[in-house]
Amino acid sequence: MLNEYVVAFKKQWEQIVNKFYIEDAMLDPTLAISLTDNWVKFNLRYIVDHIKRRLTQHLLNEEIYKKIKD
Numbered sequence: 001m002l003n004e005y006v007v008a009f010k011k012q013w014e015q016i017v018n019k020f021y022i023e024d025a026m027l028d029p030t031l032a033i034s035l036t037d038n039w040v041k042f043n044l045r046y047i048v049d050h051i052k053r054r055l056t057q058h059l060l061n062e063e064i065y066k067k068i069k070d
Contacts, residue, residue: 006047 010027017024029046042064048056 005049009047 006027013025013027016022027047029044031045032043034041034043044060046056
């Protein structure tokens with residue numbers, strides 16, 4: 001689900017890439033899972049307004065916990 005912030009950011013990023021001739025980055029959300037001796041580590045990457053980053057992280061953690069718990 002893309003919100004308005006993500007759509008606007010992707011347009012801005014495209015302009016930056018074209019203006020400064022930098023390598024394009026993958027902007028879609030990604031998930032990487034790592035297993036250690038004691039843990040399962042989830043590494044989530046996603047675009048979010050910096051003002052909402054803690055709230056977004058909290059909501060994602062809650063949803064992951066609910067899914068694992070069930």
